[in-house]
Amino acid sequence: MKIALIAHDKKKNDLVQFSTAYKSILEQHDLYATGTTGLKISEATGLQIHRFQSGPLGGDQEIGAMIAQNQMDMVIFFRDPLTAQPHEPDVTALIRLCDVYAVPLATNMGTAEVLIHGLQRGDLFWREIIKSRTGEQND
């Protein structure tokens, strides 16, 4: 599965802790992140992560483009609801695309815990079926 990891500045430590706690699960998957988030997680955990641009420089949009291609299976995006972001439209667009493509999205630790356990249990297998159908349509 392809998983995106994103956190606003005040939430980055939370996502580093989460990634450390669930490293054994995350390392079984293809990981993607916005620039600074990916750097902090890979430094702390040693996980291999494909890093896009930093969020304010277009990273959210790059991840959004993968979602629009049905290439992203889960998004963990620890937003900071108390700080204005210069790229708020990009944040909103990313969350909107998750809803357009029914991509599981966790915007806080509580939901992320549920998603990661569900992932491990096989609850996201339906994503493989959707992707294989999308592939057939594109053939």
Ligand SMILES: O=C(CO)COP(=O)(O)O
């Ligand atoms: O701003 C972000 C998401 O909207 C995160 O970007 P960085 O991981 O580069 O800090």
